[in-house]
Structures are given as structure tokens and as C-alpha cells.
Amino acid sequence: MKEIEVATLEHLNEFAELFNSYRIFYRQVPDLEKGKAFLRDRIINKETVTYLIKADNKFVGFAQLYPLYHYGKLQRQWLLSDLFVSPDFRGRGLSIDLIDRCKQHCDETDACGLLLETEKTNDIGNRLYPKCGFELDEAHNYYNWWK
Numbered sequence: 001m002k003e004i005e006v007a008t009l010e011h012l013n014e015f016a017e018l019f020n021s022y023r024i025f026y027r028q029v030p031d032l033e034k035g036k037a038f039l040r041d042r043i044i045n046k047e048t049v050t051y052l053i054k055a056d057n058k059f060v061g062f063a064q065l066y067p068l069y070h071y072g073k074l075q076r077q078w079l080l081s082d083l084f085v086s087p088d089f090r091g092r093g094l095s096i097d098l099i100d101r102c103k104q105h106c107d108e109t110d111a112c113g114l115l116l117e118t119e120k121t122n123d124i125g126n127r128l129y130p131k132c133g134f135e136l137d138e139a140h141n142y143y144n145w146w147k
Helices: 009-025 032-044 094-108 123-131
Strands: 003-006 049-055 058-070 075-085
Touching: 003 094, 009 032, 009 049, 009 058, 009 075, 032 049, 049 094, 058 094, 075 094, 094 123
Parallel strands: none
Antiparallel strands: 003 049, 049 058, 058 075
16 A cells, blocks of 8 residues: 655654665765755755655655746746655556656646656656656756856
């Protein structure tokens, strides 16, 4: 049975473990405590909405949303910043369930949609997102400025 819950401080330890695994997947240095502090701040300051998915009586994945605003639609848009399912639980449709919950959140908040980016080398994500109705925006380049 799959359950999806909004992450709260009560979930912080389990969420932080998943978040650390997610960061490792993207070749970041593991840092459970720093990640936990980061998540704690996001939750306390209501800067994110995160859905945790449970399978086999434990949390095994999450989708984390941050608010944006779309200049063309003149509405809120959500950035699907982070999506992760533990490797042992992949192939069960849990990512699709999380994405569907994020789409529902767009309806609940009168948002115009979801935006996401992933690495070109993320074969799983690059197959998953079009399957879930996302369109690849080939007209734009995304740039980062780091301080």
C-alpha cells in the first residue's frame, strides 16, 4: 500500500536520510546533518512543500516543490526541484504517484503548472518526465550564477 504525506518536522530524520541519498545520487558529498538543517529551515520557514511516499511501511521517496511565478501566465508555478525514490523501490510507479500528487497540488493552489530540470545524463528521469506529460523546452538555455 502506498501512502503520500506532506513532510513536517516529525518526518525530519527519515526525510534527511532520503535527501542525503538523493544528493549522493547527484555526486554531492554526503552530509546528513547539514542536509537535515537545510530541510528543517525549509519546513520551518514554509519555503517548500514536500511529499513523502511510503511503501512497505517506510518512507522511500519524496518530491520537493518550491514556489515560482510565471510572467506569461500571471500565476504561481511550482518548481519540482527534487524527486527521488530509493533504488530498491524503483519500478513500482512511486515516482509517477509523487508527480501526480504534485500536479494535484497545482490544482489545489491555482498554479499554472510544474517546472523541472534534470541532467542530460539522467536517463531514468528523461524517460519518466515525458511519460508523465512534461514537455521538453528546447527553446531555452538555463544558466546559473554562483556566488
